[in-house]
Amino acid sequence: MPRFKVSYAPSVRRLPSYLLLAKQAQEHGDEYISGTLIALELNLEPIQVRKDLSITGIAGKPKRGYPVLPLIGAIEAYLNWDKRVDAIVVGAGNLGSALSGFPGFKQHGLYIVAGFDADPAKVGGRIHGSPVYPIGELAERVASLGTLVAILTVPSANAQDVATTLVSAGIKAIWNFTNAKLKVPDDVVVQNEDLSSGYAMLSMKRRIRSALLSDDAD
Amino acid sequence: MPRFKVSYAPSVRRLPSYLLLAKQAQEHGDEYISGTLIALELNLEPIQVRKDLSITGIAGKPKRGYPVLPLIGAIEAYLNWDKRVDAIVVGAGNLGSALSGFPGFKQHGLYIVAGFDADPAKVGGRIHGSPVYPIGELAERVASLGTLVAILTVPSANAQDVATTLVSAGIKAIWNFTNAKLKVPDDVVVQNEDLSSGYAMLSMKRRIRSALLSDDAD
């Protein structure tokens, strides 16, 4: 029986921001950071920060706040970010390359160990230090690398085909940056990163703002 | 008084997926598409699709579904995607370049008309057909282009400084791909696209799945 509840999605999504502030406090040499301060910084309610942090099991101290180092440890442990995770990037274009170089990922234990691309011109090259292989070698490479996580940045039209290949190669988690709704077996998790829905939110916020209403939904 | 309610954020985020399916139905030559089918395709409840679509004002027909062309029109009108919007990309690295080339954006009326970068090596080049200018020319270029929307893909450490420059140049909407929490005036809208929170979700899903629990939260 796991000691964490299923879901809490909105809280989980906020944890990385708390983690970042805690790390900044650490660099600054602070021993404690209060939920009040975090809330102020992120434009949230203090009670929400306290509720969110409570799921990690961290214990705060009245009048001081949360001890910085244990807080960092608690968030990282809760998110499983205290262990190294290897991943491949499938689609070594600009997006795949951008993600491979994102400095935050290594900090969170995510290492991109290889790239794959259908374009022969990209094969043999490197994205941020990792080799790019032809997509035909996916199965054997994943097997020998033992990678369980894939970041999918191919054109949407090819997404399902590539996902199917990934699954049969043994991949158990797909971070999907295409707008295809992937069909995968039950034991494979998919996290969709949908740029269009982000742009829909921006469009609606502009519209609401220009209608002279106030709104701060994210 | 606007004819749309403030918020509905989760519904707004789902609309682009409905739009995509409607466009596919159109290409396929279908006259109607049912909420039942959309739900099946996206792994949602039919009642949720109907509720979501009702905010656009579209009227369906019992036994048939929603008329495809009016549905496309209603979603695009609701999201303001039926009008051209010009934007600049600030930070012409891999991520900025990937976003500039994302085919979905033009379809949604979003045109990237210029890029800006602090790196002299990038200046004078092009990202997907648009010129890249030095960041020092931001104010004058934005003024002459009349652009109101900026996509921010600079390193997080520079994000607030650049955002301040954007605001004084007259930008009214910032799509923020950095993890900085931007401080901007009330009349400027910000949409945060937080990769770390997406990765937090993926991490939790893996953890929950491996704990043999089932969960399909997005």
Next chain:
DNA sequence: TAGATTGTTAATCGATTAACAATC
């Protein structure tokens, strides 16, 4: 000590889902 902050329990709010009549 006084007061800021945590953490718990209860209340509120908003989103999802259920029920079902209307209708093509």
Next chain:
DNA sequence: TAGATTGTTAATCGATTAACAATC
């Protein structure tokens, strides 16, 4: 007509917020 599907109203569920005692 029969039956699939819409659209509305009500119920449920989960997340946010409020209230407040505990405590350093």
